[in-house]
Amino acid sequence: MASGDLNLGRIERRSWQMQQQDGLLDSFLGVAIIALGLASMVDGLGGGPAARLITVCGIQFPAALAMWCARRRWTRPLIGVVKFSLPRRRRVRRMQWILGGCVVGTAVLVLLTAWANRARPDLLGSLGAWVPAATSAAVVVVPLGTMATLLNMPRLWLHAALLAVVLSTSVSVANPPIAFFETVLFAGAGLVSLSIGLTLFARFMRSGRRAREALDGDGLARLSGGVE
Amino acid sequence: MTDHTIKACDRSDGGPQSATLGIDRLVHEPARLIIMAHLYVVDSADYVFLMKSTGLTWGNLSSHLNKLEEASYIEVTKDFVDRKPHTMAKLSHKGREAFDAYRQTMRQLFESLP
Numbered sequence: 001m002a003s004g005d006l007n008l009g010r011i012e013r014r015s016w017q018m019q020q021q022d023g024l025l026d027s028f029l030g031v032a033i034i035a036l037g038l039a040s041m042v043d044g045l046g047g048g049p050a051a052r053l054i055t056v057c058g059i060q061f062p063a064a065l066a067m068w069c070a071r072r073r074w075t076r077p078l079i080g081v082v083k084f085s086l087p088r089r090r091r092v093r094r095m096q097w098i099l100g101g102c103v104v105g106t107a108v109l110v111l112l113t114a115w116a117n118r119a120r121p122d123l124l125g126s127l128g129a130w131v132p133a134a135t136s137a138a139v140v141v142v143p144l145g146t147m148a149t150l151l152n153m154p155r156l157w158l159h160a161a162l163l164a165v166v167l168s169t170s171v172s173v174a175n176p177p178i179a180f181f182e183t184v185l186f187a188g189a190g191l192v193s194l195s196i197g198l199t200l201f202a203r204f205m206r207s208g209r210r211a212r213e214a215l216d217g218d219g220l221a222r223l224s225g226g227v228e
Numbered sequence: 229m230t231d232h233t234i235k236a237c238d239r240s241d242g243g244p245q246s247a248t249l250g251i252d253r254l255v256h257e258p259a260r261l262i263i264m265a266h267l268y269v270v271d272s273a274d275y276v277f278l279m280k281s282t283g284l285t286w287g288n289l290s291s292h293l294n295k296l297e298e299a300s301y302i303e304v305t306k307d308f309v310d311r312k313p314h315t316m317a318k319l320s321h322k323g324r325e326a327f328d329a330y331r332q333t334m335r336q337l338f339e340s341l342p
Binding site for chain 1: 271
């Protein structure tokens with residue numbers, strides 16, 4: 001039996017975690033980080049802010065759509081459908097509010113930085129070198145850490161740490177040692193996240209296939225149709 | 229308490245054995261216990277999820293769920309998702325009460341040990 005103990009809290013947590021073991025979110029994060037690297041390259045080639053934005057959105061939105069489709073088409077039928085209890089749903093809602101707050105906070109931070117760059121260039125220069133690096137890291141760690149904690153997904157901390165290191169490094173290194181330094185950093189971190197995601201996805205699909213093979217032919221038909 | 233409770237008892241003086249009187253056989257069976265535990269912590273779940281989370285085979289799960297449904301411990305609803313039939317199971321009020329009573333009984337049973 002998969003559930004060896006009868007600790008109800010652990011059963012609930014494991015049931016929730018089962019929904020997140022397909023590796024699709026990790027893969028999406030990997031692609032999103034790579035997109036940031038490519039946007040930085042576009043910027044380096046003289047693309048400007050609009051081209052940078054188009055690159056990020058042009059990669060991240062199709063990746064999100066692909067993740068949604070893959071979940072619906074491949075992984076959801078293998079995981080099954082479960083409606084969680086009210087406390088869990090409240091927890092998810094709380095996380096959504098916090099993430100919304102993080103998005104608004106980041107936007108305010110970007111606007112303030114842009115305003116300071118124009119109106120008070122001396123203000124940013126007077127800040128310590130660690131301030132932009134720490135702020136960049138916080139922008140990533142706070143939302144991803146919130147997700148990791150409230151969604152019981154500890155591996156999100158790894159993605160958060162990777163992205164935080166890359167962001168703070170790219171912000172704090174004034175004279176990059178190589179061309180497209182930022183792109184290389186982001187691509188490296190993105191590839192690590194993507195590899196984790198794809199490995200989890202392959203493992204998930206393999207175990208799902210094994211479970212399907214373990215069923216008899218009739219069971220397979222009934223699996224999609226429920227009990228007669 | 230339901231009519232599934234274990235009635236065999238040779239003492240009624242409040243000792244450890246008398247506590248077993250309250251054990252509901254229907255819940256006590258390990259496979260059904262794990263199914264009920266999973267349904268207790270979520271609102272409702274489909275058969276695929278239960279099969280995957282409990283590690284039971286299709287046949288086993290189906291048979292235990294039928295027994296639980298016969299005892300009105302679970303409610304089974306069938307609908308169509310993407311034009312395919314889809315079945316969800318939910319612990320009924322009676323099932324939830326039975327599970328709570330089972331927890332209470334087992335707690336009493338082990339607490340009454342010297």
